[in-house]
Amino acid sequence: MKSHSLILSAALLIQAALFPQPGMALSTPTPPDSFFKQPPGTDYYLANYSEYEGYLKRLAVESDRMKLVDIGKTAEGRTQWMAIVSSPENISNLERYRAISEKLARAKNLDPEEARNLADMGKAVVWIDAGLHATETVTSQGQIQVIYKMLTQTDQETIRILNDVIILFAHDNPDGMELVSDWYMRHSRKEDREFEHLPRLYQKYVGHDNNRDSFMVQMPETENINRVLFRDWYPQIVYNQHQTAPAGMVVFVPPFRDPFNFNYDPIVMAQLDEVASAMHSRLLSEGKAGSGKRGAAPYSTWHNGMVRSVSYFHNAIGLLTEITGGPTPTTIPLVPSTQLPRGDEIMPIGPQEWHLQDTLNYQYTLNMAVLDYASRNRERLLFNIYRMAANSIEKGSRDNWTVLPSNVDALAAAAPYVPEGNNEYQPRGRDPKLVDPALYQEIMQSPENRDPRAYVISPDQRDFPTAIAFLNALIKNGVDVEKAENAFNVGNKTYPSGSYVVRTAQAYRPHIMDMFEPQEHPHDEEYPGGPPKPPYDVTGYTLAYQMGVSFDRVFEGVEGVFSQMSDIIMPPAGKIEGQGAAGWIVSHDANNSFILTNRLLKAGIEPSWLTGEVNIDGETMQPGALWVPASDEARLIVVSSVTELGISATAVNTRPSGEIIALKPVRIGLVDRYGGVIPVGWTRWLLEEFEFSYELVFPQRLDQGGLSKDFDVLLFADRALPSAGAWGESSPETQPERGDIPREYRHMLGEITDEKTVPAIAEFVRGGGAVIALGSAGRFSQLLDTPLEPALVQTIDGIEIPLDSKEFFIPGSILRAQVDNSQPLAYGLPDEVDIFFNRSQTFELATGDGDVNSVSWFEGRDLLRSGWAIGEERLAGTIAIADVSVGDGKLFLLGPQVAQRAQSYGTFKFLFNALLYSGAE
Template structure:
């Protein structure tokens, strides 16, 4: 066996022969830097090693510049390697500015745009993956970087001259965790990462690819800053695994439906790039690629790295490829063996190694870079053209055609035929109707798209409206502020309101955040069950966050200034001068931060149970009473300024009944490996300064829970599903001996004999359980009077309604709220509520002291998304306060905190936590 030094010498000699540039040494190869060559079976480099290699390459190569784009959730540096020719790197800011001018398309005519496109360089983003257990991309990028920095063939040199490539890593923390976990065992055959102890992004794990329009995680903010506020790449390539069964890789184009808000040029170019990728694989004899119907991926949802790009006029690419460090086999799937338009070149069963995957990835990366090189000028001009199209649409009357409007049009008139021509129509030909109906139905004046949205301080929760505007700004949207009063839409607005005009390049994203999604009806076959979307279908952010806005259908003129950066929450103030204490409205989510600070300091805030009027200010139930003290005064003074709250100083304690609050001991229930909604909930609790302790089954099984907790919080998915909630897939827990000792306390499965018994004792003895989403199953486990409303009996067992009868796969519905009850404090009478295949409830016949806090009323509930059978929700309960013995079961049956987006319904959760522990 050769020594390491001899191998290294041979590698360096080969590099010198391969890289004959005058005066420049070859960059260090991966084989010479890492413990083993990346791509070797049973080996994964971690992020620390990857980071070290990036720094080495940056020192050695004049084709690369290394940029720090921000910190991760765990404090690591998120690096981006900018790769191009030395000449391009010397003029990097010049080319970045060209990319920005063309993408923004502002004050730029076609001739200027063509000149800039001729001069500029195509910019593309190629990342090393989001999902840390999809390990091949991070290992593959090491090889891709080295080859792009070392090869001197004519194609590589052309690519470097024409293209600026942004090689980035989306999830450094996850790469470190997964690689270290995999490599921890000395026996290579025992290595695995199926049993990670926790989520591979500090809070949200796999959902780090669902945060793009909300931008709450630091990694997402770093990525969006590069994509939509700094570099404006024309292509965004986000790599994933694993590929379709019996194949190697899914490559675009995607299946329908695509979202009707973005420019059609995006879809045309997406097809072009995808075809170039397939073609290059085929030309190299690399079989097993599939597209469209080969996998479920679509382009509807805005929340993913590659899909948010469509709403910013960039081509978003996703590939899903097989492989990993542990060798595997390509199985035989008969359905994949016959060539078709979606599966052009089948692959036979065979052994598969990590390097096989990396070879495919190199080809795919190369195809994308080559496409950008050959189409450099057209890519640059087309991103201008799409931006200019958006500006033009936002500057005049424009109508977006939606599925609902098309249905209305189709039902507007009978088929019109001349003579007997109808008999010659081909089968399944489109139905023809009177062309005059086009304008009447599809271009009705009142259905015009807005030219602007105006957000004023007159909000139930103004700090949340500011958070919404900041989410837009983080996505590169221009937000303006009125410097003086102006009129629009027949209304006069004061100085200080915010305006979001649609006459800007990122109009598709703006419309998608303010307007309802109207998802097409997508069936498996005509008359068949609905075809499940790839992700949720309705997510209008303004609705989820409860933000009030005015839609302005005509032009807006006034003295406006562009907001230069993120907006600070406007400072609140103390009103009045009374010395007995303060009253603070319950309307703003930030009031919970104040409450938690008061409780942490050992003070005694309380909730008023009835409305009151203080110094001319109406206070609704839930207003927070803070008795006067020196410490309270300091906390109030600092918090109202920071949090945008107003506190009314009063002369006397209000004479209404109150609910006394106390420091609440929250046990947030999680499982080994981490539950994603639990992670989102954990992040949310930290943002609003709720104290909590993470709890696992072993602790629950011990009983005596009241000693440590006032409230047990079960997020959606924390309790295994069953019956009316569907059946969750069985979780395979690792052998205890295979798990390091610090993680063994996380192991264990929920059982009715031990776990449920301990929880029931806790609740009946005075504790509270807060159950979100599928954890509403506690309504049955604790034998309450609530029964699941959306259920049927199948083979003698309770099951969810079938999808042809009832199907709401992630949409926004309108719900009613009783805001005189503690769980409803601070909420409006009606609220937009996110609903994702959830369960609602009806009361069993007979007497009951269950309080319905939020429910669905009527048959027309859909606000955004897709709903089949929504009428079945009428009269059913979504949020309930259920006494159980001396304690409470607080059921939040819908996903009121889903992905930390629906700020408009957070109060249900926050109220439940404080009320659950209240006196």
């Protein structure tokens, strides 16, 4: 009997080894070399996401140091996995430590003594990701090695880290890893392997801009990441890994160059410098040369849209490294300017051959430096994230003033001040100029410039469903949003039930301020009196402005009965008003009205736009209201859609009088190129979100001509048309060899040329078709010989080029524009609108064929609403958006980026109107 038990036990052990069950840890996790086709880190080899996923699943049942978590689906439907790695004891108590991390990060009803006790009990939480930009392949391959080492190493440092730290190893872009790895490995001859000629973007819609979506949260991967970072685990360190390094170096490591954003807590910047120093020091101690910082690269901490930078606005340390290398061996080039040791490059590296494993060795060192810092500073990290949250709550609970560059400029413009008793004081050399201390309170702390204590968004606004979308972007970033259950008063104003309140007395106050208030970017010059130093990304992006949301700033406490929104908000159900039987009228004010319109058109129902104002029961609708004649099928669509979309329809007994614009189904050709154009990808997502049907069209099809057989309108997003002259010069796209491209992608090859493509498009337009040109595609104003010419130009040696940046420079900012909303392109818009402008062109009248209607223009000299602008007065009197007749067709010129990264909901109507107007009668 005893021997039978021993035999049975042995059999069970063998079965467990061969077929491990979830939760049953084995002592020897499978090494990568034994799982993958080749060892990750081998030259000319890339594991794909399916293999990576399989390996994580294997490790999850083989190691008690790891738990594998599904954090959501990707745009293409893959599972986005996160491997939680820590000591076995911590893994068995994850919820306890997650709750401590949340309580400290939120700091609600928590005093410093309690916070210190929690910090003593808690574990540091560190996020380390990979693969956000899929062609930056080394991060994904290196993560495989790092995870395995953390699961198997038994040295003192690793054990200490596992005891002190909970590591969240995540993959940011599974779809991209699958695409890039499979593309690279498709050739059997290793020398032929490359990923420079991918056929499409490596995130389904936005490619590289998946790292510009953090505050808007449109892509599913971003929502998954943000949920972990700001609503679930609250890591104190967010390490976002990238490549490529500056020329002549191996890796860029923080600190970053100025300016940093004035909204977040200074503690986060001090700790960022600490971690960065630990990373550089560890590289140097291991003899790993070639790291650079600050001025070695253009990266700054201003913009809120990136994975590591959004962290600063949530009191977390955001790290970015940019490292060299790849699966194909390369060399470190010799760059003379990098060879002399200096503060930003302490230990230069000489030219040498470089292999993938060389990069992964550096990556492992950097990972360990971050984890070692987190281990040694565990309690301080936990307490400081509480301290920053508590600081935010305290600032939002009292009068507070944010110091802005304009305040400092006002102080600097004041008369010099001579300190009492020092009548001979004169500033000299680099000595600072002194001003009267009394000016500090007058200029820096004037009562009218206080920070708000809350923002109130009332349902009584033009487009409430868009305001709900704005609030959802805040919620997805962990911001507390409250809904009023009853009417409430603030000062002399009464707000109705259903209003939303966002208080600034909460942990993520920096993010709230950044989304509601203007960004005021400091004037940043290459050298005193020199040209402006370009920002790393855009400078003005205030989301409430971009989305056209109306809100009130409140400078006192808000009292009432409120409920906190625990998850995504749905717009209040729309309704049918009135009892008429002839049809329905729907205001053009809400973006969601376009979804209703598209559903009707797809069902074969052809609604119309009413060109005049409509008065119903004393309420006036602006021109552009949607008229839907009654039918049983129309009723089903209208009733179900208005309920879902949060819009209202008014049933009337008689058809409205006056002129109409009859809408027809529109055949939209969205122009793209082989490899994908990022603004085209954003436009794709936007069209699908608002239920426009479209077809991608590539240069070969354009060159064939006969475009009217397939399309009513061709849509050129920014950068879809090669730039030249006044629009800047773009380098020709390098086309791969046709025979090297799989047959399914060959129709995408080709280039748009002035010689062959433009005549085919001109024939299409003059024959009655329409072209919508966004941003740099406004060059069609010249290519089609219209009466408009670019306004922001200079002529040198007979050649038009953009204005010198010292004269005119608006690198991604929000401006105020005027609108003629009696014109179809501007139906549903207010008289003035906040419009995103990024090194764009505007237009002025010249000579040429066709009639021009100015739809939106700039007026006056004070146009900047958020960001940075030099020479904005040059815009005065120029046209931003125009409706131009060309032969029997139309050219719609949308100079500014009205669909900027699918963020600027407040100006989507310019694009949507143009699309529907293209097929209208």
